[in-house]
Amino acid sequence: MKKFLDEHFLLSTDTAQILYHEYAANMPIIDYHCHLPPQQIAENTHFDNITQVWLNGDHYKWRAMRTNGVDERYITGDASDREKFRKWAETVPYTMRNPLYHWTHLELQRYFGISELLNPGTADRIFDETEEKLQSPEYRVRGLLERMNVKIICTTDDPTDTLDFHQQLREEAYEIPVFPAFRPDAGMNLSDLGKFKAYVAALENVSGRSISGFDDYLYALKSRHDFFASMGCCVSDHGLEEIYAEDYTDEEVRRIFEKALTGQAVSDLEHRKFKSALLLVFAQWDAEKNWVQQYHLGALRNNNSRMMAKLGPDTGWDSIGDFRHGKALSKFLDRLDRDNQLAKTILYNLNPADNELMATMIGNFNDGSVAGKIQFGSAWWFLDQKDGMIKQINALANMGLLSRFLGMLTDSRSFLSFPRHEYFRRLLCDLFGTEIENGELPNDLPWIGRMIQDICYHNANRYFGWNELSR
Known part of the structure; x- marks a missing residue:
């Protein structure tokens, strides 16, 4: 049995692994269509916590949370950032076979080096760890772009x-x-x-x-x-x-x-x-x-x-x-x-x-x-x-x-x-x-x-x- 989200994730053959790791993985990225706010790039925005950089404005996640029975207060409402993150963490285990499950854990790995599964039991620990990392200069907006x-x-x-x-x-x-x-x-x-x-x-x-x-x-x-x-x-x-x-x-x-x-x-x-x-x-x-x-x-x-x-x-x-x-x-x-x-x-x-x-x-x-x-x-x-x-x-x-x-x-x-x-x-x-x-x-x-x-x-x-x- 393969390990979830290991280095050969989605690569089902030896040749696929060679093609990805030796040819594709290190290619630069041109993002020729996105909706990133240029103001945040110009100001090299610092995010206080992962909710601000990850959940705010992401209607993919919002739809999943609503489907999971989460009240709008914890999505676009006045709940605290930690409370909103906890509600997302409660939803994540229910997103299996939705691409959000893969994206969520890929993003935690690639940006923060976190391989734990996000769920109610890990929510606060992951919130705290990412909050601490987001305080460092390399986690400002430009650092995130350079990292990728x-x-x-x-x-x-x-x-x-x-x-x-x-x-x-x-x-x-x-x-x-x-x-x-x-x-x-x-x-x-x-x-x-x-x-x-x-x-x-x-x-x-x-x-x-x-x-x-x-x-x-x-x-x-x-x-x-x-x-x-x-x-x-x-x-x-x-x-x-x-x-x-x-x-x-x-x-x-x-x-x-x-x-x-x-x-x-x-x-x-x-x-x-x-x-x-x-x-x-x-x-x-x-x-x-x-x-x-x-x-x-x-x-x-x-x-x-x-x-x-x-x-x-x-x-x-x-x-x-x-x-x-x-x-x-x-x-x-x-x-x-x-x-x-x-x-x-x-x-x-x-x-x-x-x-x-x-x-x-x-x-x-x-x-x-x-x-x-x-x-x-x-x-x-x-x-x-x-x-x-x-x-x-x-x-x-x-x-x-x-x-x-x-x-x-x-x-x-x-x-x-x-x-x-x-x-x-x-x-x-x-x-x-x-x-x-x-x-x-x-x-x-x-x-x-x-x-x-x-x-x-x-x-x-x-x-x-x-x-x-x-x-």
């Missing part, structure tokens, strides 16, 4: 963000480049016209431009796109239920914007046309600047209206949606490709039923100009676990070129989430190692080891144009 061999980070930022903390990091010449990513989702959302009007006001303020019509709105957004580029941004990101590719006229979109700005109700079709117009313009700007554009598709967000009203978004009330992506996605990408305005693109799906759709869609628009120009992105959100990762890898391998894959990202708000890269790398090596030992792949470890290193690091480094930065 992180080389580049892309945060997720609204066009109205000032990027002051990115600027602070640039001026300091911090050794781990932290780049913004242009995330304009809020600027497309007309479902709450009060919030949209406030968004336009915020855009006016940050851009210094008066906005009275749609052309003014585009001009202000373009000025922010240009500003992001001046700050080293080369990535846009869009979190959408689906791609919007409705036909529209410029005059229609102008009228829709005017209606929204004056508080007049906008129909569902008008809203879709508005989103379609903006998505196309954003993609054209991305192509002009040779950016990479990312589309995260398929989340059904804020399902629990009662808790949404109480706690707000991103607090654990989202799920997989069952949207139909094929025709609209094809139409959107083709419209850009037709005019040679299709930038490098990464597509992420949240519903595993769409794996093969995405894996074949990318092949329609890979034109030979760039290796892996259109990418099927890593298993995302609810799918970034063992089963989801394996299915995504296999779909891509069967229908595209796994060798050109950009590999893993954290998509996280936690500075303790980087062992997810290790988890992915172990699964990747196990798939290759098993097929080598089964005679399905040649026993060419130098070539396959190089391929694994490309997927873990080099492909992303080249794809985003960061090759010189991270040498």
Whole structure:
């Protein structure tokens, strides 16, 4: 019987162990999509205890605690940090076969050297030990990043963000480049016209431009796109239920914007046309600047209206949606490709039923100009676990070129989430190692080891144009 979480965790063959330990394990990390707060990196934040760095903002853990019958007071409420940690420790034994069980213990091992299982009996001891370690300088935010061999980070930022903390990091010449990513989702959302009007006001303020019509709105957004580029941004990101590719006229979109700005109700079709117009313009700007554009598709967000009203978004009330992506996605990408305005693109799906759709869609628009120009992105959100990762890898391998894959990202708000890269790398090596030992792949470890290193690091480094930065 193997020991839980030993050095060969998830590596079922001798060849898988060689591939991981000799080729994958020591590769640096590029986290090209995450939600880490740049302020905490700029200020090199010190966390008083593990609850602050581990539980605050982690809706994965919150959902599990709620399912386990934990009162909200111990999740997002006013309970003390120690009390919240104890409730998480009570929940952990019940998370077996959920990826949280693996992640929890990987993170305790990799950051704090703790191999004990977290449960009610060990909770206070682990809280005290981690609290003591978190007081030392190497456990401040930057020390945590360096410990995981992180080389580049892309945060997720609204066009109205000032990027002051990115600027602070640039001026300091911090050794781990932290780049913004242009995330304009809020600027497309007309479902709450009060919030949209406030968004336009915020855009006016940050851009210094008066906005009275749609052309003014585009001009202000373009000025922010240009500003992001001046700050080293080369990535846009869009979190959408689906791609919007409705036909529209410029005059229609102008009228829709005017209606929204004056508080007049906008129909569902008008809203879709508005989103379609903006998505196309954003993609054209991305192509002009040779950016990479990312589309995260398929989340059904804020399902629990009662808790949404109480706690707000991103607090654990989202799920997989069952949207139909094929025709609209094809139409959107083709419209850009037709005019040679299709930038490098990464597509992420949240519903595993769409794996093969995405894996074949990318092949329609890979034109030979760039290796892996259109990418099927890593298993995302609810799918970034063992089963989801394996299915995504296999779909891509069967229908595209796994060798050109950009590999893993954290998509996280936690500075303790980087062992997810290790988890992915172990699964990747196990798939290759098993097929080598089964005679399905040649026993060419130098070539396959190089391929694994490309997927873990080099492909992303080249794809985003960061090759010189991270040498």
